[in-house]
Amino acid sequence: MPPDLIQLLVGGILLGGIYGLAAFGLSITFGVLNVLNLAHGEFLMLGALMGYVLFTAFGLNPFISAMAVIPIFIIAGIGFYFLLLRPISEKPPHQLLVASILVTLGASLIIEDLTAFFWERPVTGIAYSLPPLELAGVVVSSTRFLILMFIFFLAFSLQLYLQKTYVGKSIRGITQCLEGAKVVGIPIVFVSALTFGLGVALAASAGVFYVTLFTVTPIMGIPLSVKYMCIVVLGGLGSLVGSVVGGLILGVAESFTAYFIGAEWSPTIAFILLILILIVKPEGLFGKKE
Amino acid sequence: MAYALECKEINKTFGGLDALRGINLKVTEGEILGIIGPNGAGKTTLFNIISGALPPTRGKVFFKGRDISSMGAPKICKLGIARTYQLVRPFHSLTALENVLVGLCFGRSDPPPREAGVAEAMDILGFMGLGDKGNKASGSLTLVEKKHLEIARALATRPDILLLDEVVSGLTPTEMTRTIDTIHQIQTRGVTVIMIEHVLRVVMELCKRIVVLNYGVQIAEGRPKDVVNDPKVIVAYLGKVESDDQEIWGD
Amino acid sequence: MILLLGPLAALPWLAVSYTLTLIFFLSVYLTLALSYDIVGGYLGYINLGHSTSFGLGAYTTAILLNQGCSLAVALGLAILLAAVFATLVSYPLFRLRGAYFALATFGLISLIEVVVTNLRDLTGGSGGISTPPGNNLLPAYYLAIVIVLVTMVFSYYLARSQFGLALFSIREDEEVSRAFGVPTSFYKCLAFVISSVPASLIGGVYVWNMTYISPHSVFGLEIALSPIVMAMLGGSGTMVGPVFGAIFITLVQEFLWTKVPYFHLTMYGTVLVLLGLFMPGGLVRTRWIQPLLQRLGLGEELTYFKNS
Numbered sequence: 001m002p003p004d005l006i007q008l009l010v011g012g013i014l015l016g017g018i019y020g021l022a023a024f025g026l027s028i029t030f031g032v033l034n035v036l037n038l039a040h041g042e043f044l045m046l047g048a049l050m051g052y053v054l055f056t057a058f059g060l061n062p063f064i065s066a067m068a069v070i071p072i073f074i075i076a077g078i079g080f081y082f083l084l085l086r087p088i089s090e091k092p093p094h095q096l097l098v099a100s101i102l103v104t105l106g107a108s109l110i111i112e113d114l115t116a117f118f119w120e121r122p123v124t125g126i127a128y129s130l131p132p133l134e135l136a137g138v139v140v141s142s143t144r145f146l147i148l149m150f151i152f153f154l155a156f157s158l159q160l161y162l163q164k165t166y167v168g169k170s171i172r173g174i175t176q177c178l179e180g181a182k183v184v185g186i187p188i189v190f191v192s193a194l195t196f197g198l199g200v201a202l203a204a205s206a207g208v209f210y211v212t213l214f215t216v217t218p219i220m221g222i223p224l225s226v227k228y229m230c231i232v233v234l235g236g237l238g239s240l241v242g243s244v245v246g247g248l249i250l251g252v253a254e255s256f257t258a259y260f261i262g263a264e265w266s267p268t269i270a271f272i273l274l275i276l277i278l279i280v281k282p283e284g285l286f287g288k289k290e
Numbered sequence: 291m292a293y294a295l296e297c298k299e300i301n302k303t304f305g306g307l308d309a310l311r312g313i314n315l316k317v318t319e320g321e322i323l324g325i326i327g328p329n330g331a332g333k334t335t336l337f338n339i340i341s342g343a344l345p346p347t348r349g350k351v352f353f354k355g356r357d358i359s360s361m362g363a364p365k366i367c368k369l370g371i372a373r374t375y376q377l378v379r380p381f382h383s384l385t386a387l388e389n390v391l392v393g394l395c396f397g398r399s400d401p402p403p404r405e406a407g408v409a410e411a412m413d414i415l416g417f418m419g420l421g422d423k424g425n426k427a428s429g430s431l432t433l434v435e436k437k438h439l440e441i442a443r444a445l446a447t448r449p450d451i452l453l454l455d456e457v458v459s460g461l462t463p464t465e466m467t468r469t470i471d472t473i474h475q476i477q478t479r480g481v482t483v484i485m486i487e488h489v490l491r492v493v494m495e496l497c498k499r500i501v502v503l504n505y506g507v508q509i510a511e512g513r514p515k516d517v518v519n520d521p522k523v524i525v526a527y528l529g530k531v532e533s534d535d536q537e538i539w540g541d
Numbered sequence: 542m543i544l545l546l547g548p549l550a551a552l553p554w555l556a557v558s559y560t561l562t563l564i565f566f567l568s569v570y571l572t573l574a575l576s577y578d579i580v581g582g583y584l585g586y587i588n589l590g591h592s593t594s595f596g597l598g599a600y601t602t603a604i605l606l607n608q609g610c611s612l613a614v615a616l617g618l619a620i621l622l623a624a625v626f627a628t629l630v631s632y633p634l635f636r637l638r639g640a641y642f643a644l645a646t647f648g649l650i651s652l653i654e655v656v657v658t659n660l661r662d663l664t665g666g667s668g669g670i671s672t673p674p675g676n677n678l679l680p681a682y683y684l685a686i687v688i689v690l691v692t693m694v695f696s697y698y699l700a701r702s703q704f705g706l707a708l709f710s711i712r713e714d715e716e717v718s719r720a721f722g723v724p725t726s727f728y729k730c731l732a733f734v735i736s737s738v739p740a741s742l743i744g745g746v747y748v749w750n751m752t753y754i755s756p757h758s759v760f761g762l763e764i765a766l767s768p769i770v771m772a773m774l775g776g777s778g779t780m781v782g783p784v785f786g787a788i789f790i791t792l793v794q795e796f797l798w799t800k801v802p803y804f805h806l807t808m809y810g811t812v813l814v815l816l817g818l819f820m821p822g823g824l825v826r827t828r829w830i831q832p833l834l835q836r837l838g839l840g841e842e843l844t845y846f847k848n849s
């Protein structure tokens with residue numbers, strides 16, 4: 001494979017890793033709360049901004065920032081949950097749907113507008129880099145490589161968390177069967193709040209990496225939320241591995257599209273993949289048939 | 291002469307779980323067949339397959355000699371099979387009348403025109419004792435009323451076969467008697483009834499023949515009196531009580 | 542309603558063109574809100590991407606007008622194109638439920654916007670497209686009013702029709718609806734296509750009047766969300782709900798927007814949040830308005846949805 005293509009592939013995987021991380025967060029949120037958070041992309045944007053601020057003001061490198069934003073956003077997420085989601089959580093399904101769309105969409109608009117007010121200019125990528133590595137005769141940016149490793153490490157430890165800890169198992173329990181979880185005595189509200197916090201913290205963390213590579217604007221949130229949803233459907237509703245894999249596929253696909261067809265067509269890829277998977281395998285790559 | 295309904299070697303697997311294995315059923319026209327069995331035996335799954343809500347993993351369902359195994363639910367309903375649900379599922383925000391109208395307009399192969407349809411729907415509601423509840427939102431009815439509404443909705447489709455899923459559970463004895471009466475009347479109008487039931491009294495009074503399911507398998511079939519005394523059936527419901535007793539008391 | 546027609550018809554002689562434009566825009570948004578609600582409120586599938594039909598209608602009309610077609614032909618073909626698109630896209634989309642359907646339809650807008658922007662030779666790209674100039678405000682005004690009235694009447698009768706009953710049953714419980722004979726897949730697609738017709742039509746009239754559109758003006762956030770917010774604020778699932786919502790929001794926007802130049806989206810978002818938390822059933826289902834409407838014979842669908 002020519003070196004150009006490898007660069008493209010690595011770039012795509014890196015982008016995909018960031019997508020996958022954020023989609024992972026959306027997936028656990030949906031699994032537990034049964035509410036699709038349209039504001040998810042906003043948290044990525046806010047995380048990106050925070051990463052930028054931490055870098056320019058305090059010289060904090062992105063890896064530390066990515067870890068630092070997690071607790072901050074867990075708390076922010078819990079607050080968001082109790083303020084906006086808990087009040088509507090007891091409604092019957094169709095009303096819950098309408099209410100959750102209204103509430104999360106409204107929140108998105110508020111966050112975007114306020115951010116745009118305080119932050120007039122788009123935030124360019126952080127100029128953070130380490131000396132390049134040489135890997136199998138190909139020059140790879142070591143920054144990107146490290147970020148990729150870091151993301152995989154994060155995803156891996158999350159998977160362990162879900163498997164081993166009480167909270168993690170509670171999350172999986174509620175996702176699979178809410179009634180059963182209640183019967184067994186799992187504190188639903190507590191776990192829901194925590195899950196939501198965790199979900200948006202992952203998006204924020206992904207955002208920190210995002211700003212090291214790309215420009216961040218206040219209005220990027222909603223198109224990103226749509227993208228994450230496409231990834232979750234692509235990977236399979238309810239499958240966390242699927243979200244990550246879906247993210248990787250999208251990242252690589254966007255990368256290659258940008259290079260071979262033109263960058264202005266990249267935004268369409270998420271949607272094309274969505275339509276394809278809905279026609280071919282509606283339950284997603286790793287999803288289970290009803 | 292074809293049976294009203296025939297199930298041949300019905301199997302249903304969900305992921306790793308065998309919900310039904312080798313179910314064979316022959317239902318004659320006009321009879322009331324009872325299906326009993328402990329919870330989780332697969333009874334409702336069988337109803338789902340017969341009514342077309344789910345496809346069988348293996349096996350076939352024949353309605354009056356015709357293979358309906360892979361027809362969708364809408365078509366099967368129009369052919370003449372209607373059902374009720376164990377946990378009632380009325381169209382909550384629609385009125386009782388509208389609920390019945392859905393069955394009437396879409397559940398038949400030749401629906402009547404509007405005026406006649408509404409009149410007939412009111413008749414059916416009256417038959418089920420809901421004559422004055424026509425304009426009430428169905429979500430606000432009591433449980434008994436909802437159960438009767440489900441039957442009314444099913445009857446509106448002019449079914450040849452009516453699948454009743456635990457239609458008396460949660461009712462008082464008086465309400466139960468009324469429902470038993472109603473089902474008798476439905477039968478005299480020529481409808482074949484298959485009912486899943488836990489309440490033995492109802493099964494004994496209505497069904498000439500019952501089938502017992504346990505863990506997805508048919509374990510007994512025959513007249514209610516015989517089946518109920520069948521040791522296999524007792525074990526299925528109560529577990530191995532007698533032999534345990536013997537062990538504990540060293541008899 | 543007859544009482545309104547008189548003044549509306551006479552308005553051009555009495556009022557300033559600003560008022561005419563205001564009512565024109567109200568008609569556009571109300572048509573979009575009503576047509577949205579057929580899928581969003583009657584069928585119960587929240588189609589956030591409804592403005593896709595609007596934009597497709599507008600662009601098709603613009604392109605055809607520039608080719609020299611008459612307005613009637615341009616509008617007719619615009620409706621056809623939007624309807625065909627709706628048919629094709631409904632097949633994969635309706636495999637999604639709930640919030641996923643909502644978000645996917647929302648993403649559809651961006652997809653079409655990108656496609657339209659990239660087909661620069663056909664559509665003029667991000668710079669937009671102009672149609673033959675001409676002061677069409679007066680005829681457009683009348684045309685828009687006719688369209689919105691027809692849509693209102695259609696929506697009213699749809700809710701009381703057998704097809705409407707079927708849509709409601711799908712909304713309430715799709716699986717049970719199927720079990721009672723409703724051909725859900727077909728009806729969902731049909732509702733989707735039907736709702737695209739007024740949207741694409743009014744899109745064509747819009748561009749004919751404005752003589753210029755850009756991707757942002759027809760695929761942007763504002764035109765996408767406003768009609769839906771109007772329908773939800775007024776009361777989704779009814780014919781009068783969108784009417785209430787459209788009039789309410791247009792009036793509020795008129796007075797508020799000029800007084801407070803900033804934070805429009807924030808206010809919008811706050812309205813959405815408050816709506817979702819306290820009043821998802823909309824204005825027409827509040828304790829004061831609902832009985833009034835029921836007495837007027839417009840309250841039939843109001844048992845659907847309780848406020849808070």
